[in-house]
Amino acid sequence: MSETVKFTIDGKECQGKKGQYIVDAATDNGIYIPVLCHMRDVVPAGSCRICTVNVNGRKMAACTTPVEEGITVECNTPELTDIRKAIVEMLFVEGNHFCPACEKSGNCDLQGLGYKYQMMVPRFPYAFERREIDATSPKIFLERNRCIFCKRCVRMIKDSEGRSIFAFKGRGKTLEINIDGKLAATMSDELAQKAMDICPVGCILKKEVGFSIPIGSRKYDKNVIGSEIENSHQ
Amino acid sequence: MKEKIISIIEAYGKDASRLMDILSGVQSEFGCVSDEAVVVIAEQLHISEVDVIQTRSFYHFFTSKPVGKYAVYLNNSVVSCMMGMADVADEFEKQLGVKFGERTADDLASLHYTACIGMSDQEPAAIINDVVFTSLTRDKVKKITAEIQAGKAVDEMFTDYGDGNNSNPLIKAMVRNNLRKTGPVVFDAYQSGAGLAKAFGMDSKAVIAEVKESNLRGRGGAGFPTGMKWDFCSREAGDKYVLCNADEGEPGTFKDRVLLTERAEMVFEGMVIGGYAIGAHEGILYLRKEYKYLKAHLENVLKEMQAKNLLGKNILGKGFDFDIRIQLGAGAYICGEESALIESSEGKRGEPRNRPPFPAQKGYKNKPSIVNNVETFCSAARILDKGGAWHKAIGTMESSGTKVISISGDCHAPGVYEIEWGMSIKEMLEMVGAQDVQAVQVAGPSGICIQPSQFDRKIALEDLPTGGSMIVVGKKRDLLKDVVLNFMEFFADESCGSCVTCRSFNMILKKAIEKVVEGHAIQKDVDDMAAWSEIIRKTTRCGLGQTSANPIATTIKNFRELYDARVKNLDYQSDFDLQKAVLESCEVVGRAAKVHE
Numbered sequence: 001m002s003e004t005v006k007f008t009i010d011g012k013e014c015q016g017k018k019g020q021y022i023v024d025a026a027t028d029n030g031i032y033i034p035v036l037c038h039m040r041d042v043v044p045a046g047s048c049r050i051c052t053v054n055v056n057g058r059k060m061a062a063c064t065t066p067v068e069e070g071i072t073v074e075c076n077t078p079e080l081t082d083i084r085k086a087i088v089e090m091l092f093v094e095g096n097h098f099c100p101a102c103e104k105s106g107n108c109d110l111q112g113l114g115y116k117y118q119m120m121v122p123r124f125p126y127a128f129e130r131r132e133i134d135a136t137s138p139k140i141f142l143e144r145n146r147c148i149f150c151k152r153c154v155r156m157i158k159d160s161e162g163r164s165i166f167a168f169k170g171r172g173k174t175l176e177i178n179i180d181g182k183l184a185a186t187m188s189d190e191l192a193q194k195a196m197d198i199c200p201v202g203c204i205l206k207k208e209v210g211f212s213i214p215i216g217s218r219k220y221d222k223n224v225i226g227s228e229i230e231n232s233h234q
Numbered sequence: 235m236k237e238k239i240i241s242i243i244e245a246y247g248k249d250a251s252r253l254m255d256i257l258s259g260v261q262s263e264f265g266c267v268s269d270e271a272v273v274v275i276a277e278q279l280h281i282s283e284v285d286v287i288q289t290r291s292f293y294h295f296f297t298s299k300p301v302g303k304y305a306v307y308l309n310n311s312v313v314s315c316m317m318g319m320a321d322v323a324d325e326f327e328k329q330l331g332v333k334f335g336e337r338t339a340d341d342l343a344s345l346h347y348t349a350c351i352g353m354s355d356q357e358p359a360a361i362i363n364d365v366v367f368t369s370l371t372r373d374k375v376k377k378i379t380a381e382i383q384a385g386k387a388v389d390e391m392f393t394d395y396g397d398g399n400n401s402n403p404l405i406k407a408m409v410r411n412n413l414r415k416t417g418p419v420v421f422d423a424y425q426s427g428a429g430l431a432k433a434f435g436m437d438s439k440a441v442i443a444e445v446k447e448s449n450l451r452g453r454g455g456a457g458f459p460t461g462m463k464w465d466f467c468s469r470e471a472g473d474k475y476v477l478c479n480a481d482e483g484e485p486g487t488f489k490d491r492v493l494l495t496e497r498a499e500m501v502f503e504g505m506v507i508g509g510y511a512i513g514a515h516e517g518i519l520y521l522r523k524e525y526k527y528l529k530a531h532l533e534n535v536l537k538e539m540q541a542k543n544l545l546g547k548n549i550l551g552k553g554f555d556f557d558i559r560i561q562l563g564a565g566a567y568i569c570g571e572e573s574a575l576i577e578s579s580e581g582k583r584g585e586p587r588n589r590p591p592f593p594a595q596k597g598y599k600n601k602p603s604i605v606n607n608v609e610t611f612c613s614a615a616r617i618l619d620k621g622g623a624w625h626k627a628i629g630t631m632e633s634s635g636t637k638v639i640s641i642s643g644d645c646h647a648p649g650v651y652e653i654e655w656g657m658s659i660k661e662m663l664e665m666v667g668a669q670d671v672q673a674v675q676v677a678g679p680s681g682i683c684i685q686p687s688q689f690d691r692k693i694a695l696e697d698l699p700t701g702g703s704m705i706v707v708g709k710k711r712d713l714l715k716d717v718v719l720n721f722m723e724f725f726a727d728e729s730c731g732s733c734v735t736c737r738s739f740n741m742i743l744k745k746a747i748e749k750v751v752e753g754h755a756i757q758k759d760v761d762d763m764a765a766w767s768e769i770i771r772k773t774t775r776c777g778l779g780q781t782s783a784n785p786i787a788t789t790i791k792n793f794r795e796l797y798d799a800r801v802k803n804l805d806y807q808s809d810f811d812l813q814k815a816v817l818e819s820c821e822v823v824g825r826a827a828k829v830h831e
Contacts, residue, residue: 064589163281164284167285168583168732171291171728171730178287180282
């Protein structure tokens with residue numbers, strides 16, 4: 001049905017479907033463009049900016065820009081790599097991230113990107129913001145210290161009638177992720193698990209289970225984040 | 235309480251997309267949107283409570299805790315501070331016995347700071363219960379607070395109304411127009427219905443062609459060609475909408491205030507013409523909450539237009555229907571961004587949307603929409619009356635027509651001026667009587683800060699584009715402290731927070747400029763600030779976010795010596811201020827707060 005378009009990423013000839021977002025088309029061609037907020041087939045948020053690429057020389061978010069015939073995409077230039085590293089560093093200083101004590105360690109996309117970009121000491125000063133943990137709902141913890149405002153839970157986790165269980169509260173420096181106490185109480189185990197799984201960091205955690213997959217056997221323990229995509233086409 | 239809230243919700247047809255109006259209604263009725271009110275609203279609209287809270291918590295004028303019976307919102311933007319805001323704030327605190335951010339024990343009054351309220355030509359200014367008080371002094375504050383304590387109604391506290399329509403019985407504001415220069419496009423005499431009648435004499439394609447011919451470009455600041463925007467939208471099918479952006483929140487801008495006061499009918503006429511051109515039958519004027527004092531007047535203008543058959547059913551007997559409603563904002567700078575404005579009009583947080591799709595394809599309620607500035611619609615009405623070629627002949631090659639600019643700060647005649655595009659900054663400064671000028675902030679905080687050697691540059695989209703804000707900064711000011719730091723505080727407060735770079739970098743940059751102002755920074759900090767500003771510009775999602783580091787980026791470029799004069803000649807300086815960190819504990823134990831020299 002949909003029209004096939006040809007384009008290049010870092011010089012490599014690629015094919016995609018017209019209207020498909022660049023980040024998804026790249027994945028289909030075995031090229032990894034890092035993401036934190038994007039998930040395939042979910043309305044994009046375009047909020048983490050880590051997928052920023054040059055499209056015909058212009059900086060665009062790969063998760064919100066559709067592929068078009070003949071476009072030239074640059075993904076891994078020194079400038080873009082430094083921008084991505086800066087964004088990762090910025091997320092680390094903005095929140096309070098202590099990987100060794102986090103249940104998500106090894107399965108965390110932010111941590112994975114920290115390793116990928118070889119972040120040592122962030123170039124920015126730490127904010128040391130005080131953020132409250134919400135443990136009131138029966139199925140999950142909301143560990144706000146680790147939230148990176150990707151909006152995945154806001155976009156994907158709804159109750160049986162389509163109402164939001166998660167939403168933003170405040171703006172700018174007062175922004176926080178908020179949880180609806182009443183609706184969260186109705187969450188099934190499956191929905192709670194899904195909420196934890198889509199959270200790219202350790203902000204949403206399912207209660208009553210912990211470290212069911214031991215450290216050492218987790219997604220990014222032995223593989224660099226994105227390598228599964230890069231290896232899929234070799 | 236519950237019955238009253240339900241009646242407010244029912245007045246808006248139990249429609250969740252009218253959440254802004256519902257929250258506004260509840261806020262004015264009860265002085266807050268309490269958590270109890272949130273429960274009722276969520277229940278009635280069948281949405282989750284967090285969705286009500288996300289809208290409530292986004293806007294400055296919605297509060298979860300009650301404000302005082304008299305809620306004083308004092309403008310703390312740059313020009314207000316220049317004109318003596320600190321004294322005014324001090325007097326309010328002294329007279330009412332509470333600090334800003336607090337409410338008196340008897341719930342009579344509360345004090346709040348707020349971002350630019352569009353009165354930079356008559357600062358310091360405050361809004362008390364939707365009524366604007368301008369040119370405040372300690373004496374005026376004493377009078378106001380005495381009357382608050384006596385329980386006098388705010389609109390009875392004064393009778394010296396401003397000029398023009400400001401003294402109209404439906405406005406009765408002390409605001410002055412300060413309209414100091416009129417021009418041929420906007421402020422020249424206008425025959426009601428003239429542009430509309432001519433437009434209706436052509437087919438819709440010809441109207442768009444006329445606007446294209448005029449070379450009119452968006453007057454909000456971005457300068458997108460209006461005819462092209464209308465053309466894109468006209469090609470889409472189905473229901474469409476016309477939105478007018480009357481949310482001028484860029485500090486130092488107040489020209490739309492005067493346009494809405496004196497040229498409201500022309501604005502609405504422009505909207506009808508836009509509707510006719512693209513094939514829309516509904517228009518929304520998004521009015522910033524700070525201008526609520528104009529709402530009754532604007533509604534009356536709409537009524538008069540209906541009576542004259544310039545609005546409503548079968549306009550001028552040509553079989554075209556068009557209606558306009560006014561959507562009130564609630565205090566959020568970002569809603570001046572067109573897609574954020576649409577989100578807000580739908581009752582949501584004012585977060586900019588991703589593009590594509592563009593509003594012309596999917597705008598209000600996901601239908602094709604055009605969003606244009608107040609002045610753009612005024613110009614469109616004139617263009618239809620006088621012709622595109624007439625308009626094109628005014629101004630410069632790339633910037634046709636006139637520009638209404640708001641000039642404020644250190645000058646003799648702050649106010650609104652309709653100039654031809656192409657005027658130099660030097661000519662502008664002569665026009666307003668400004669001497670000993672250190673800098674001109676062109677186009678507000680998101681624009682650029684230029685220094686005297688650049689005053690030959692021209693106000694034009696191809697050189698110095700502006701949506702209207704021009705702030706003159708005299709030599710007596712501390713540019714980094716009084717201007718740049720204030721701007722960065724503004725952006726840190728006003729970022730919607732949705733996109734990482736704007737949210738977090740502006741906090742980081744605000745702290746960095748504080749470090750410079752306090753004298754703790756080193757050369758490397760300044761270089762870092764310049765580099766980090768670039769990351770914001772390159773990666774942030776919306777236009778406002780991309781320009782939010784401009785106060786720092788453009789002053790580092792044009793006033794580097796001011797930074798150099800303040801930095802320490804060291805290779806390393808910690809961000810951690812030990813002296814400051816131990817201050818409190820030193821006070822407790824009665825030790826001098828000196829850690830080491």
